[in-house]
Amino acid sequence: MTIRDKNKTIVGPKKEMHWLKLEDMEPISEDFKRRLKTKTKAAAWFVSNCYSKSRRTAVAKQLDEELKKYNYSVDIYGSCGTLSCSRDNDESCNDLIKNDYYFYLSFENSFSEDYATEKLWRALNYDAVPIVYGGANYTRFMPDGIYLDARKLSIQELAAKMNELINDPDKYAEYFKWKNYYSYHRQHESVDTEPYCLFCTHLNNEEMVKKTTIYEDFKRWWTPPGRC
Known part of the structure; x- marks a missing residue:
């Protein structure tokens, strides 16, 4: 994954990132805000490896149970869940995230240092707030205030925060101010x-x-x- 600034200059990821502070960023456009308001579902996760060292599947299912208190759920696509989206049409799967889901589970299968995969890239590029679960120092990949960390919040706190943001469109929109300044790319793109x-x-x-x-x-x- 490569991070570029608004001038297309490569700025990361690297050990010491100098992000703009969220409070210094300009708000997103009203048109973008309106599009975010059309989302209707809480969280999605596309996954095929159900048995990992990080026990991420168990965490996802616990979160799903907690979200039911707010009438929401975690929709799990692939062999670990009940939903499917063909890998032969990856773009339609990404559009599901972009159009329908407030959050995407960027759950890694191990807690390796600085291990952040396409799961994070997918959330950032398809307009969902990432919920991270891994061993990386995520400030090397993203500014503070644009993601939720499932290892720093209890399941109850995480579900409550998700519900709060879903029901506060203006606060949810704050998580996308970075799009005015940064973009995320796959390494093979350049x-x-x-x-x-x-x-x-x-x-x-x-x-x-x-x-x-x-x-x-x-x-x-x-x-x-x-x-x-």
Whole structure:
């Protein structure tokens, strides 16, 4: 995932991000606000791996139960749920999120450091507030105030916050002010960020190729204790 500013310059993700503060951002357009108000469903999740180290499926089901108190639900698409949306028509699935859902569960299958996948990209690009559940420092990927963190809120607090935002269109719209300043892209969209192109660039960098690094315990370097 690549983050660009409004001038199309790549600004992240990186360890130290210097985001504009939410209170300093201009509000979204009235037209965009009107479109957000047409949403009718609480949360969606597209998932096929039901058994993960993070126990994300259990968390999603607990959230679904709690949301029922507010007459909402988590709609789970794929082999872990009761709904389906064909991967052969990915754009129609993304349109479901964009048109119908207030939130999207960006739940990762492990708590690896800085592990943020297409689940986050999907929410950000299809006009749903991400609910994250992972081991990343999410301020490296998003400004504060545009997402909810399921690891920092209890299930009860999370469901209550979702209900509050659904019933307060102006407050919900605040979560999209970032769109006036940033955009999110897949790495393969540009030669500048495509991983294989970057790999070739490094291989053809004579100074870099001359450098030698030795790891006495490669496994420990690759997966240090506590990473996942």
